[in-house]
Amino acid sequence: NAGVTQTPKFQVLKTGQSMTLQCAQDMNHEYMSWYRQDPGMGLRLIHYSVGAGITDQGEVPNGYNVSRSTTEDFPLRLLSAAPSQTSVYFCASSKMTGAGANVLTFGAGSRLTVL
Amino acid sequence: GNSVTQMEGPVTLSEEAFLTINCTYTATGYPSLFWYVQYPGEGLQLLLKATKADDKGSNKGFEATYRKETTSFHLEKGSVQVSDSAVYFCALSDNTNAGKSTFGDGTTLTVKP
Numbered sequence: 001n002a003g004v005t006q007t008p009k010f011q012v013l014k015t016g017q018s019m020t021l022q023c024a025q026d027m028n029h030e031y032m033s034w035y036r037q038d039p040g041m042g043l044r045l046i047h048y049s050v051g052a053g054i055t056d057q058g059e060v061p062n063g064y065n066v067s068r069s070t071t072e073d074f075p076l077r078l079l080s081a082a083p084s085q086t087s088v089y090f091c092a093s094s095k096m097t098g099a100g101a102n103v104l105t106f107g108a109g110s111r112l113t114v115l
Numbered sequence: 116g117n118s119v120t121q122m123e124g125p126v127t128l129s130e131e132a133f134l135t136i137n138c139t140y141t142a143t144g145y146p147s148l149f150w151y152v153q154y155p156g157e158g159l160q161l162l163l164k165a166t167k168a169d170d171k172g173s174n175k176g177f178e179a180t181y182r183k184e185t186t187s188f189h190l191e192k193g194s195v196q197v198s199d200s201a202v203y204f205c206a207l208s209d210n211t212n213a214g215k216s217t218f219g220d221g222t223t224l225t226v227k228p
Contacts, residue, residue, distance in 0.1 A: 004158075033215075033216075035218075040220060041220060042204065042218045042219055042220040042221050043159075043204070043218040043221075044218075045215065045216075045217075048215060058215070090158055090159070092158075092159075102147070102208045102216070103149070103161050103164060104151075104159070104161070104216055106151075106158035106159045106160065107158050108157060108158045109157075109158050
């Protein structure tokens with residue numbers, strides 16, 4: 001019963017480097033999303049997807065790319081890391097009930113530091 | 116756009132004290148409302164939810180009532196324990212936005228023995 005699995009848990013990058021944060025869920029959830037958590041700013045939505053092949057931007061998409069080739073996986077790519085991207089990143093998924101009560105299941109988080 | 120405002124923290128209480136964390140929201144339509152809890156070093160997990168006006172969500176001794184007239188969803192617990200120390204997030208899910216959720220800034224609760 002894995003739920004939402006994120007890797008890596010910790011990562012240190014240098015400015016300008018690229019990397020991919022992995023997210024996988026085994027609950028057959030249609031909806032997947034990426035949030036970043038910064039002190040005093042709650043969770044801010046980066047990108048989301050309502051199904052394989054469909055992605056859209058959230059509140060803070062600049063500097064990040066996503067793709068959704070399968071229902072299970074939703075990787076987040078940083079093409080050229082900047083210190084402003086130092087944060088804790090959470091992947092979350094949910095069933096789309098159509099009634100709005102879309103309870104999110106979160107991964108354990110990935111702490112990224114950009115030097 | 117949608118927004119959620121939580122009372123500013125942090126909040127420090129003694130064990131067995133009464134807890135209230137205020138939450139108000141702005142949204143179009145009729146959103147669903149949630150409280151999530153984040154324990155140290157972990158991801159968020161659902162604490163309770165309410166999907167329509169006057170619904171009361173409850174779990175682990177925590178309660179919150181969906182008040183449409185005051186656009187509020189305040190979290191309460193009658194007697195907190197040290198194990199309740201965590202960060203609490205109020206959130207809404209807009210029925211028109213395919214499940215996108217908007218979160219408050221979070222309130223850190225510390226309960227001292």
